[in-house]
Amino acid sequence: MRFTRRHPLLVAVSLCALAVLAARPADGDGSNAPGHGSVSGVSAEVARLYAEAESATTQYEAGRREAEKQRSTAQRLEKRLDRERRELAVLHKDLGRIASSQYRDGGGLPLTAHMLLADDPEQLMRGQRAVRQAEVSLDKAVGRSEHAETLLARDEAKAAAAWQRLETRNTELATLQRGIERKLETARWKLQGQADASVAAGACRGAVRLDQPERWFSSRWMAPVETYELSASYGSGGTRWANRHTGQDFAVPIGTPVRAVGSGEVVKVSCGGAFGIEIVVRHAGGYYTQYAHLAAVAVDQGDRVSPGQWIGQSGTSGNSTGPHLHFEVRVTPEMGSAVDPVPWLAGRGVTL
Template sequence: MAFGSRAAGSGSGKHRGSSRLSRRTAGYAGIAALATTGVVGSLAGPAFAADHSPSIEDTGTLNTIVVADELAGDVEAQAQSQQRAAEAAAAKAQAEADARQRAAEAKAQAEAQAKAEREAAERAAREEERKRLNTFVSPLDDTYVSTQYHAGGGMWSSGSHTGIDFHAASGTEVHAVGLGTVVEAGYGGAYGNNVVIKHADGTYTQYGHMSSLSVSVGQQVTPGQKIGLSGSTGNSSGPHLHFEARTGADYGTDINPITYLRSHGVTV
């Protein structure tokens, strides 16, 4: 019995109250359990705070959370920065594209305007040329009529003058009065060296007694173009230009040269 009592006493001593470390461990376990229900904050918070010193594991977990939060913030900031950079790059690309479009439009507009101006200038030049070609001029510059149309006298085989005579010193330039084609160029008997031109309206003009000729048959001439020099060849009493206007190529179809020239805007 005594042995049993010692054994019991011995056993009771062996199983006496848990140590401080054991109690703290148990307390932590209980607190952890309570934490899951949210009770630890209201019930055990003061006591736990008074008795708990953070372990290495506790501070490590806290640091991990803080670092994770910081990394998350860095990632978000980096994403925002990349987004801003992408938006800026897109805006720059759009601005460059808009600038290129405006430049292309401005260039196209300038080219269209230049083309329109060229075409207008060309039309004006063609119109000016058309007017020039349809304009008649005097066969001589700074001159006057010395013998009138149908003047009588024995110098003319028909008994009267079939044209008019312009006063001119020998060697004065003689001009075609209008656009036409040379149908005769050479010696013409009583007319001496002469030129006959057919004009677009079907009329003819003749230039006689010239000292030299500058055109040939078939050649097209323009108003004011030089066709020769005045002289006194053929049936002539001195240097002058004999000028005729005709409705046909043959002798005898003459019309009043002054009326003819005036009808084409030439004052003589």
């Protein structure tokens, strides 16, 4: 059965770019574990790729906001064009009505013809005044129509230019997004390849320190990842486990920052076996939390951690069928002592 957190899983672009993995290798002795090659070089490349992805994401978000502004501008112009087209149609009707009236009243006849047709001078003057008034009205209507047509042509050109800018910008954003996805995919699997090498060697390469987010958490407890989908739950059966599933799985992309759910001490960092790369943290009250199938660790055994601190990156190392975080709550540091983590977290104010 699959459960979904109330906040939907974010697009992998924004989730992984959030990591800002300015990673640097630790000074420990694990830097030359078999199968790794130059760990510092691999870490530097992963950090560079994530930094580029973060920069591209920033540009993408700025471009998206600009595109929304362009869209609003174009839509306002379209509304104004509709109004101007209606006003111009009314002016054209007025021109037709004035021209028809002049025709019926003899407007446009030569003055001599009016004199011949007039019964008296007063009638002639009244006729001429009517003609002149009609001509003035016609001139004004023509002027308004020409002005309206000029405005319409100008605004149509503005609207066309605005939509063209929007289309161009959307194309640029789509290209930028594809570039982000390619870079992130490269970074994720390079990170995972490094993890697989550690697991195969059965030796951890040491902590890759992550720049922590500039956030303060008011809560003493929290979920191990910020945004996720719940997958395999505690106690569920399946061919992947010898008996029953002993934790709660969080489906997240490779490289997602993994957080300490509460304050405690790192009592185990291991890079071999079915759990792949794993971390175990001891908390007050005699409980332990395990974070498994990681792609990298950001702490060493003996480190103190605080709630929300990034302690590693999710992956798919060990006995894993896809990228996810396996999270357990135990009463001892070893497997076989797990309790259901969902009600355990709920009892501490964390609803998954």
